[in-house]
Amino acid sequence: MLEIQRINKTYEDQPLLQNISFALGKEETLCLLGRSGSGKSTLLRIIAGLEPPESGRILWDGQDLAGTPVHRRQFGLMFQDYALFPHQNVLENVAYGLRMQGQPEDEVKRRSLEMLEAVQMRSFARRQVTDLSGGEQQRVALARTLAPQPRLVMLDEPLGALDRSLRAELLEELRALLQRFKIPAIYVTHDQEEAFAIADRMALLHNGRIEQIGPPKTVYRCPASPWAARFLGLTNLLPGRLQGSSAVETACGTLVIRRQTCQNFQPGQTVTVLLPPRVRLAQPGTVNQISGVVSDLIFQGADYSVTLKLDSGDTLHFQIEDEIAAGSRISVEVDPEEINLLEAE
Numbered sequence: 001m002l003e004i005q006r007i008n009k010t011y012e013d014q015p016l017l018q019n020i021s022f023a024l025g026k027e028e029t030l031c032l033l034g035r036s037g038s039g040k041s042t043l044l045r046i047i048a049g050l051e052p053p054e055s056g057r058i059l060w061d062g063q064d065l066a067g068t069p070v071h072r073r074q075f076g077l078m079f080q081d082y083a084l085f086p087h088q089n090v091l092e093n094v095a096y097g098l099r100m101q102g103q104p105e106d107e108v109k110r111r112s113l114e115m116l117e118a119v120q121m122r123s124f125a126r127r128q129v130t131d132l133s134g135g136e137q138q139r140v141a142l143a144r145t146l147a148p149q150p151r152l153v154m155l156d157e158p159l160g161a162l163d164r165s166l167r168a169e170l171l172e173e174l175r176a177l178l179q180r181f182k183i184p185a186i187y188v189t190h191d192q193e194e195a196f197a198i199a200d201r202m203a204l205l206h207n208g209r210i211e212q213i214g215p216p217k218t219v220y221r222c223p224a225s226p227w228a229a230r231f232l233g234l235t236n237l238l239p240g241r242l243q244g245s246s247a248v249e250t251a252c253g254t255l256v257i258r259r260q261t262c263q264n265f266q267p268g269q270t271v272t273v274l275l276p277p278r279v280r281l282a283q284p285g286t287v288n289q290i291s292g293v294v295s296d297l298i299f300q301g302a303d304y305s306v307t308l309k310l311d312s313g314d315t316l317h318f319q320i321e322d323e324i325a326a327g328s329r330i331s332v333e334v335d336p337e338e339i340n341l342l343e344a345e
C-alpha cells in the first residue's frame, strides 16, 4: 500500500512540508486537514507524481515510485474545480480514463455507464457537462476518477465549491462509494466537519508538519496541542496549574479532574485546560460549577450556543440544551471526566 517517508518541500526558502511521513491502510480513507496554504495540495501533487519532493520517498507495496510517471501510478485524482472537458458530454468525460488505458470500446461503454449508475447520473449520459449543476458535475467528476479502477484516489477539496446541504449529501454518497469499491483514499479539506464525516483517520497539517494523526474520535477527545484543539473547534482553553493529581487551578476556580489519559503532567505543572463544548446548567451541590454572564446567545434548534463571560474576563463557548436568557448570570457544571489537560501555551 501507500507509504510516505520523510517528505520535504520548500518554496522560495520557506519550508512548506517538513518530514511528512504516514502510511495508508488498505481500504482506508485518510483525511488531510489543514488551513488554506498549509501545503495540502502540494503534498497531493507530490504523491501523484506531478511535482518532485525535495527529499523523501513515496512507496507503493514497498516499491519506490520516484521513477514512475503520473499516468503509471494508477492513482485517481479529483479536484475542487471539476476539470471536466467542456466540449464533451457526460459519458465521454467518464470514458476518458478508460480509453487512455486502451480498453476495448464496448468495455469502455459498459464501465462508464456502470460508474454513472453508481453516482446516480446514468440518465445524464448524453448531456453536455456545461448544462449540469455544480453537484452533478462533481458526481460526473467522481465517476470519471473511479472508472479506470485506480488503486488509490486523492480528492482535493472536492466539495469545496458546493453549498452546505449538497456537500453533506455528496459526502455521504462518496463515503458509501469508497467503501463499496474498497478503494483507499486521501481526502483533503480545510473543513473539520467534512473530515469527521468521511475520515477513518485524520492527519492535521500545521506549520509544515503533521501535528496529529489518528482516528477522528481519538483526535477529538485527545487533541495533541492547544492548536489542534482550536482547529477542531474546541475553543474552551484556559491556562491552569495542576494541584496534586486530581485538581487544576484556573481562572474559573479550582476544577476537579478525573483523568489525564491524553498526556501526563506533574503536580504543580502549568497546563492548558480544555473544557468540553457541551455542558448543562449546574444542579445544586455538584462539583466544577462555572458561573458567568451570558453575553451572547444563539438559538440553534436542538440547543443554544452560549457565550459565557467569566468574572475573570475570559470567555467560554458552550452548547446548552436548557432554556437560557441573554444577559442572565448562569452556572454550568463540567463533568470531571470531560476535562482535558494539554501542554501550556
Ligand code: ADP
Pocket (backbone or CB within 6 Å): 011, 012, 016, 034, 035, 036, 037, 038, 039, 040, 041, 042, 043
Ligand atoms: P493548501 O492546498 O493547503 O491550501 P498549497 O499546497 O496549495 O496549500 O500551497 C501552500 C503554499 O505553497 C502556498 O503559500 C502557495 O503559495 C505555495 N506554493 C504552492 N505551489 C507553489 C509553487 N509552484 N511555487 C511557489 N509557491 C508555491
Ligand code: MG
Pocket (backbone or CB within 6 Å): 040, 041, 042, 156
Ligand atoms: Mg489546496
